[in-house]
Amino acid sequence: MIVLDNVCKTYSTGVSALNGVNLRIRKGEFVFIVGSSGSGKTTLFKLLLKELEPTSGRIYINSQNIGRLRRRRIPKMRRGIGVVFQDFRLLKDRNVYENIAFAQRVVGKPAKVIKETVPQMLALVGLADKAESLPGELSGGEQQRVSLARALVNNPPILLADEPTGNLDPANAWEIMKLLEDINKRGTTVVVVTHNRDIVERMQKRVITIDKGVVISDEKGGITNDW
Numbered sequence: 001m002i003v004l005d006n007v008c009k010t011y012s013t014g015v016s017a018l019n020g021v022n023l024r025i026r027k028g029e030f031v032f033i034v035g036s037s038g039s040g041k042t043t044l045f046k047l048l049l050k051e052l053e054p055t056s057g058r059i060y061i062n063s064q065n066i067g068r069l070r071r072r073r074i075p076k077m078r079r080g081i082g083v084v085f086q087d088f089r090l091l092k093d094r095n096v097y098e099n100i101a102f103a104q105r106v107v108g109k110p111a112k113v114i115k116e117t118v119p120q121m122l123a124l125v126g127l128a129d130k131a132e133s134l135p136g137e138l139s140g141g142e143q144q145r146v147s148l149a150r151a152l153v154n155n156p157p158i159l160l161a162d163e164p165t166g167n168l169d170p171a172n173a174w175e176i177m178k179l180l181e182d183i184n185k186r187g188t189t190v191v192v193v194t195h196n197r198d199i200v201e202r203m204q205k206r207v208i209t210i211d212k213g214v215v216i217s218d219e220k221g222g223i224t225n226d227w
Protein backbone atom coordinates (compact mmCIF):
# COMPACT_ATOMS: atom_id res chain seq x y z
CA MET A 1 0.00 0.00 0.00
CA ILE A 2 2.84 2.43 0.89
CA VAL A 3 6.28 1.72 -0.53
CA LEU A 4 9.38 3.89 -0.28
CA ASP A 5 12.19 2.85 -2.52
CA ASN A 6 15.55 4.39 -1.61
CA VAL A 7 14.03 7.79 -0.89
CA CYS A 8 16.33 10.75 -0.25
CA LYS A 9 15.32 14.31 0.51
CA THR A 10 17.77 17.17 0.68
CA TYR A 11 16.29 20.63 1.31
CA SER A 12 17.50 23.62 -0.68
CA THR A 13 19.45 24.67 2.42
CA GLY A 14 21.60 21.58 1.95
CA VAL A 15 20.11 19.74 4.94
CA SER A 16 19.68 16.04 4.18
CA ALA A 17 16.45 15.06 5.95
CA LEU A 18 16.12 11.55 4.47
CA ASN A 19 19.07 9.49 3.26
CA GLY A 20 17.87 6.38 1.46
CA VAL A 21 14.69 5.20 3.18
CA ASN A 22 13.26 1.84 2.16
CA LEU A 23 9.88 1.00 3.63
CA ARG A 24 6.90 -1.18 2.95
CA ILE A 25 3.63 -0.69 4.82
CA ARG A 26 0.89 -3.13 3.93
CA LYS A 27 -2.83 -2.49 3.66
CA GLY A 28 -4.49 -2.63 7.07
CA GLU A 29 -1.29 -2.22 9.12
CA PHE A 30 -0.89 -0.05 12.21
CA VAL A 31 2.60 1.42 12.29
CA PHE A 32 4.42 3.81 14.59
CA ILE A 33 7.22 5.97 13.24
CA VAL A 34 9.52 7.19 15.99
CA GLY A 35 12.81 9.01 16.16
CA SER A 36 14.45 11.97 17.82
CA SER A 37 13.63 15.54 16.84
CA GLY A 38 14.89 16.35 13.36
CA SER A 39 15.26 12.71 12.32
CA GLY A 40 13.02 13.18 9.26
CA LYS A 41 9.56 12.00 10.32
CA THR A 42 7.58 15.04 9.21
CA THR A 43 9.54 15.19 5.98
CA LEU A 44 8.44 11.61 5.32
CA PHE A 45 4.76 12.55 5.81
CA LYS A 46 5.11 15.56 3.52
CA LEU A 47 6.56 13.32 0.82
CA LEU A 48 3.64 10.88 1.17
CA LEU A 49 1.20 13.77 0.73
CA LYS A 50 3.22 15.05 -2.22
CA GLU A 51 3.68 18.39 -0.47
CA LEU A 52 7.38 17.80 -1.16
CA GLU A 53 9.17 15.89 -3.89
CA PRO A 54 11.98 13.48 -3.07
CA THR A 55 15.44 14.44 -4.30
CA SER A 56 15.80 10.83 -5.45
CA GLY A 57 14.01 7.52 -5.03
CA ARG A 58 10.42 6.48 -5.59
CA ILE A 59 7.23 6.46 -3.53
CA TYR A 60 4.29 4.21 -4.35
CA ILE A 61 0.82 4.50 -2.85
CA ASN A 62 -1.55 1.72 -3.86
CA SER A 63 0.99 0.57 -6.44
CA GLN A 64 1.03 4.00 -8.05
CA ASN A 65 4.34 5.84 -8.38
CA ILE A 66 3.24 9.23 -7.02
CA GLY A 67 6.25 10.93 -8.60
CA ARG A 68 4.70 10.21 -11.99
CA LEU A 69 1.18 11.38 -11.16
CA ARG A 70 -0.26 14.06 -13.40
CA ARG A 71 -0.91 17.33 -11.61
CA ARG A 72 -4.68 17.07 -12.01
CA ARG A 73 -4.64 13.67 -10.28
CA ILE A 74 -2.93 14.93 -7.13
CA PRO A 75 -6.11 16.10 -5.32
CA LYS A 76 -7.65 12.66 -5.77
CA MET A 77 -4.51 10.99 -4.45
CA ARG A 78 -4.56 13.28 -1.39
CA ARG A 79 -8.22 12.46 -0.75
CA GLY A 80 -7.12 8.89 -0.17
CA ILE A 81 -5.07 9.99 2.84
CA GLY A 82 -6.64 11.38 6.01
CA VAL A 83 -4.30 13.52 8.11
CA VAL A 84 -4.32 14.45 11.79
CA PHE A 85 -1.91 16.90 13.41
CA GLN A 86 -0.77 17.64 16.92
CA ASP A 87 -2.48 21.06 16.91
CA PHE A 88 -5.88 19.79 15.62
CA ARG A 89 -6.20 22.54 12.95
CA LEU A 90 -9.96 22.98 13.34
CA LEU A 91 -11.91 25.98 12.04
CA LYS A 92 -12.34 27.93 15.27
CA ASP A 93 -15.41 29.89 14.23
CA ARG A 94 -17.35 26.83 13.01
CA ASN A 95 -19.02 24.30 15.22
CA VAL A 96 -18.09 20.62 15.36
CA TYR A 97 -20.72 19.60 12.82
CA GLU A 98 -19.55 22.27 10.37
CA ASN A 99 -15.90 21.34 10.77
CA ILE A 100 -16.64 17.80 9.65
CA ALA A 101 -19.19 18.78 7.00
CA PHE A 102 -16.68 21.22 5.50
CA ALA A 103 -14.31 18.39 4.61
CA GLN A 104 -17.11 16.82 2.61
CA ARG A 105 -18.29 20.04 0.96
CA VAL A 106 -14.84 20.79 -0.45
CA VAL A 107 -14.86 17.47 -2.28
CA GLY A 108 -18.38 18.06 -3.58
CA LYS A 109 -20.34 15.56 -1.49
CA PRO A 110 -24.12 16.06 -1.81
CA ALA A 111 -25.95 17.64 1.15
CA LYS A 112 -27.90 14.43 1.70
CA VAL A 113 -24.72 12.40 2.13
CA ILE A 114 -23.25 15.00 4.48
CA LYS A 115 -26.37 14.96 6.64
CA GLU A 116 -26.08 11.20 6.98
CA THR A 117 -22.35 10.82 7.51
CA VAL A 118 -21.51 13.67 9.92
CA PRO A 119 -23.63 12.14 12.73
CA GLN A 120 -22.11 8.73 11.98
CA MET A 121 -18.62 10.14 12.34
CA LEU A 122 -19.53 11.97 15.53
CA ALA A 123 -20.87 8.72 16.98
CA LEU A 124 -17.68 6.91 15.92
CA VAL A 125 -15.50 9.33 17.89
CA GLY A 126 -17.93 9.54 20.83
CA LEU A 127 -19.02 13.14 20.32
CA ALA A 128 -22.65 12.74 19.26
CA ASP A 129 -23.72 15.31 21.85
CA LYS A 130 -21.16 17.97 20.85
CA ALA A 131 -22.26 18.74 17.29
CA GLU A 132 -23.19 22.32 18.15
CA SER A 133 -20.09 23.14 20.20
CA LEU A 134 -17.32 25.39 18.97
CA PRO A 135 -13.79 23.92 19.11
CA GLY A 136 -12.86 26.41 21.87
CA GLU A 137 -15.58 24.89 24.05
CA LEU A 138 -14.03 21.42 23.87
CA SER A 139 -11.16 19.76 25.72
CA GLY A 140 -7.96 18.95 23.82
CA GLY A 141 -8.92 15.30 23.60
CA GLU A 142 -12.34 16.18 22.22
CA GLN A 143 -10.81 18.53 19.67
CA GLN A 144 -8.51 15.76 18.51
CA ARG A 145 -11.55 13.48 18.11
CA VAL A 146 -13.18 16.09 15.90
CA SER A 147 -10.05 16.31 13.80
CA LEU A 148 -10.04 12.50 13.53
CA ALA A 149 -13.69 12.50 12.45
CA ARG A 150 -12.86 15.13 9.84
CA ALA A 151 -9.87 13.13 8.58
CA LEU A 152 -11.99 10.01 8.20
CA VAL A 153 -15.27 11.38 6.90
CA ASN A 154 -14.40 10.77 3.26
CA ASN A 155 -13.37 7.23 4.10
CA PRO A 156 -9.67 7.37 3.14
CA PRO A 157 -7.86 4.00 3.07
CA ILE A 158 -4.84 5.59 4.82
CA LEU A 159 -4.65 7.75 7.95
CA LEU A 160 -1.45 9.65 8.78
CA ALA A 161 -1.26 11.08 12.29
CA ASP A 162 1.62 13.45 13.09
CA GLU A 163 2.03 13.60 16.89
CA PRO A 164 -1.72 13.18 17.48
CA THR A 165 -1.27 13.03 21.25
CA GLY A 166 1.40 15.72 21.55
CA ASN A 167 -0.97 18.22 23.16
CA LEU A 168 -2.89 15.77 25.33
CA ASP A 169 -2.59 14.51 28.88
CA PRO A 170 -1.89 10.76 29.32
CA ALA A 171 -5.54 9.73 29.74
CA ASN A 172 -6.72 11.61 26.66
CA ALA A 173 -3.66 10.46 24.71
CA TRP A 174 -4.51 6.86 25.47
CA GLU A 175 -8.16 7.35 24.43
CA ILE A 176 -7.05 8.76 21.09
CA MET A 177 -4.73 5.80 20.56
CA LYS A 178 -7.54 3.36 21.32
CA LEU A 179 -9.69 5.21 18.81
CA LEU A 180 -6.92 4.93 16.21
CA GLU A 181 -6.75 1.23 16.96
CA ASP A 182 -10.53 0.89 16.44
CA ILE A 183 -10.27 2.77 13.17
CA ASN A 184 -7.45 0.45 12.11
CA LYS A 185 -9.60 -2.59 12.96
CA ARG A 186 -12.25 -1.23 10.62
CA GLY A 187 -9.70 -1.55 7.80
CA THR A 188 -7.88 1.80 7.61
CA THR A 189 -4.09 1.67 7.35
CA VAL A 190 -2.82 3.85 10.23
CA VAL A 191 0.64 5.45 10.41
CA VAL A 192 1.40 7.41 13.59
CA VAL A 193 4.42 9.61 14.24
CA THR A 194 4.95 10.05 17.95
CA HIS A 195 7.42 10.91 20.68
CA ASN A 196 5.29 9.16 23.28
CA ARG A 197 7.41 6.21 24.35
CA ASP A 198 4.91 5.01 26.94
CA ILE A 199 2.14 4.69 24.35
CA VAL A 200 4.37 2.94 21.84
CA GLU A 201 5.38 0.39 24.47
CA ARG A 202 1.80 -0.25 25.54
CA MET A 203 0.36 -0.62 22.04
CA GLN A 204 2.74 -3.38 20.87
CA LYS A 205 2.53 -2.51 17.18
CA ARG A 206 5.14 -2.35 14.44
CA VAL A 207 7.65 0.41 15.24
CA ILE A 208 9.86 1.99 12.59
CA THR A 209 12.69 4.03 14.10
CA ILE A 210 14.29 6.74 12.00
CA ASP A 211 17.59 8.35 12.91
CA LYS A 212 19.35 11.00 10.85
CA GLY A 213 17.17 10.20 7.85
CA VAL A 214 17.62 6.43 7.79
CA VAL A 215 15.55 3.55 9.17
CA ILE A 216 17.59 2.07 12.00
CA SER A 217 15.08 -0.47 13.25
CA ASP A 218 11.75 -1.91 12.21
CA GLU A 219 10.11 -4.47 14.48
CA LYS A 220 6.90 -5.36 16.24
CA GLY A 221 6.62 -3.82 19.67
CA GLY A 222 10.24 -2.87 19.29
CA ILE A 223 11.80 0.17 20.83
CA THR A 224 15.52 0.56 20.40
CA ASN A 225 17.70 2.38 22.88
CA ASP A 226 18.68 4.74 20.09
CA TRP A 227 15.38 6.54 20.35
Ligand SMILES: Nc1ncnc2c1ncn2[C@@H]1O[C@H](COP(=O)(O)OP(=O)(O)OP(=O)(O)O)[C@@H](O)[C@H]1O
Nearest residue numbers: 011013015016017036037038039040041042043044
Ligand atom coordinates in the same frame (compact mmCIF):
# COMPACT_ATOMS: atom_id res chain seq x y z
N1 LIG B 1 11.56 23.37 5.00
C1 LIG B 1 12.76 22.98 5.43
N2 LIG B 1 13.88 23.55 4.95
C2 LIG B 1 15.10 23.16 5.35
N3 LIG B 1 15.31 22.17 6.27
C3 LIG B 1 14.24 21.57 6.79
C4 LIG B 1 12.91 21.94 6.40
N4 LIG B 1 12.04 21.17 7.10
C5 LIG B 1 12.79 20.36 7.86
N5 LIG B 1 14.10 20.59 7.69
C6 LIG B 1 15.24 19.88 8.33
O1 LIG B 1 15.18 18.53 7.96
C7 LIG B 1 15.49 17.68 9.06
C8 LIG B 1 14.32 16.75 9.33
O2 LIG B 1 13.20 17.52 9.78
P1 LIG B 1 11.78 16.88 10.10
O3 LIG B 1 10.83 18.02 10.36
O4 LIG B 1 11.41 15.92 9.04
O5 LIG B 1 12.10 16.11 11.47
P2 LIG B 1 11.13 15.39 12.51
O6 LIG B 1 11.68 14.04 12.71
O7 LIG B 1 9.73 15.50 12.05
O8 LIG B 1 11.35 16.30 13.80
P3 LIG B 1 10.35 16.60 15.04
O9 LIG B 1 10.24 15.32 15.80
O10 LIG B 1 11.08 17.66 15.79
O11 LIG B 1 9.06 17.08 14.45
C9 LIG B 1 15.83 18.61 10.22
O12 LIG B 1 17.24 18.76 10.23
C10 LIG B 1 15.16 19.91 9.84
O13 LIG B 1 15.84 21.01 10.40
